[in-house]
Amino acid sequence: MASTKGARPTSSTKRVSSRPPRTASRGAPRAKKRDEYHHGDLRRALLDQAVAMLTVDGRADFSLRDLARRLGVSHGAPSHHFADKGALLDAIAAEGFRGLADAMLAAKALDASPTERLAASGMAYVRFAVTHPAHVRVMFGKAPSETPSDECLAESLRAYTTLVDLATAAVGPGATEDEVRRAVLVAWTSVHGLALLWLEGEGPVRSMAGGTEEGLVAMAREVTDMLSKAISRQRR
CATH class of the missing domain: 1.10.10.60 (Homeodomain-like)
Structure with a gap:
């Protein structure tokens, strides 16, 4: 039997490559990695x-x-x-405070009396809360991060400052710092309490509001109107 050692491949013998065949040209777009969100x-x-x-x-x-x-x-x-879930929740809170501040600033810009603008801000507060329940729960729940971001702090301060400005104008010229503080506290806790009771599904509030979000907004108007009248009597 003849030896084949050292024999060269003939034209009828093909050398088999260990490399996989190319299925795309060099200029073809690469497939997206899984972490590239489409x-x-x-x-x-x-x-x-x-x-x-x-x-x-x-x-x-x-x-x-x-x-x-x-x-x-x-x-x-x-x-x-x-970086972590806390950072994501912080971003949600910042987004929420930004939206709340914008809603209250719109009320502040209304061509109305100071007390009417304060009432409008209360309605805007409740309307924002019922349409953004997730944001509100993060904004006022347990702090999502041990150290809030500068953005979150800035937006929350913008919302609070807007409320203080509205309350100061409603109380009127010559108001003391304590008078403004009380007006802010009553206005804020009243509408915030209404919003949270609605979000938590408390029966009496939903019943009094007729089961509708607009009914709740109307309740917020009643509460802020009562506050405005109390402020007016106090300043006489």
């Missing part, structure tokens, strides 16, 4: 998903991994936008 804005998607989950059950008992799984991205993808 909507193009993973940060926004994470916030929206967290808000949706909070709206359903009111509890922040999810993790960043839970959000990643629901959005179909890798477990590590959220860390490109939020």
